[in-house]
Amino acid sequence: EPEVTQTPSHQVTQMGQEVILRCVPISNHLYFYWYRQILGQKVEFLVSFYNNEISEKSEIFDDQFSVERPDGSNFTLKIRSTKLEDSAMYFCASSPGQGENTEAFFGQGTRLTVV
Amino acid sequence: SQKIEQNSEALNIQEGKTATLTCNYTNYSPAYLQWYRQDPGRGPVFLLLIRENEKEKRKERLKVTFDTTLKQSLFHITASQPADSATYLCALRGGSYIPTFGRGTSLIVHP
Numbered sequence: 001e002p003e004v005t006q007t008p009s010h011q012v013t014q015m016g017q018e019v020i021l022r023c024v025p026i027s028n029h030l031y032f033y034w035y036r037q038i039l040g041q042k043v044e045f046l047v048s049f050y051n052n053e054i055s056e057k058s059e060i061f062d063d064q065f066s067v068e069r070p071d072g073s074n075f076t077l078k079i080r081s082t083k084l085e086d087s088a089m090y091f092c093a094s095s096p097g098q099g100e101n102t103e104a105f106f107g108q109g110t111r112l113t114v115v
Numbered sequence: 116s117q118k119i120e121q122n123s124e125a126l127n128i129q130e131g132k133t134a135t136l137t138c139n140y141t142n143y144s145p146a147y148l149q150w151y152r153q154d155p156g157r158g159p160v161f162l163l164l165i166r167e168n169e170k171e172k173r174k175e176r177l178k179v180t181f182d183t184t185l186k187q188s189l190f191h192i193t194a195s196q197p198a199d200s201a202t203y204l205c206a207l208r209g210g211s212y213i214p215t216f217g218r219g220t221s222l223i224v225h226p
Contacts, residue, residue: 004158033213041218042204042216042217042218042219043153043159043204043216044216045213045214045215045216048213056213089156091158091159093158098212102212103149103161103164104159104161104214105161106158106159106160107158108156108157108158109156109157109158111156
């Protein structure tokens with residue numbers, strides 16, 4: 001069964017460093033998303049991406065964050081200068097469309113720890 | 116402000132019983148509501164969607180109700196099994212197509 005894959009599963013980085021989280025969405029999907037979940041808290045929307053551009057973003061997704069689809073398969077989230085409060089699970093998701101019946105398929109997540 | 120409220124206390128039930136989880140929302144007029152399952156350290160997995168004009172939706176042992184007057188959805192698992200133990204998330208799509216999640220309720224089914 002097709003699935004969303006994320007790498008790495010766990011990333012430890014020093015505060016102020018740049019990190020890139022990688023995702024391979026399901027191949028025929030058109031919409032891509034990043035969410036984060038701070039330990040013990042809810043899953044929060046960061047950004048959605050369609051047709052090679054950001055379609056929607058939350059207030060969490062500030063200038064420190066960027067997304068890119070560098071080729072036909074990868075979808076990346078970059079955090080330019082990590083802060084301690086960026087420590088969280090980051091989930092990538094994709095969906096074939098964006099209509100009401102469309103479900104989002106989530107990856108297993110990357111646990112980012114900023115020290 | 117918009118809120119999605121799910122009981123933060125874990126629900127403990129015995130195997131074979133029906134589990135009922137609640138999702139309440141305020142300041143939303145959702146066209147539909149979704150339920151997801153999340154296991155520890157994993158991403159959410161979609162379970163069911165119910166539209167605003169549907170009162171009830173079923174899928175195998177799962178049943179969801181949606182009361183737009185009460186602004187509430189109930190999620191039922193009948194004949195619960197230990198394998199049903201997980202956190203269950205309610206998600207709404209308000210003005211956009213992006214689902215906004217509640218904090219989830221942890222369900223623990225004891226053998």
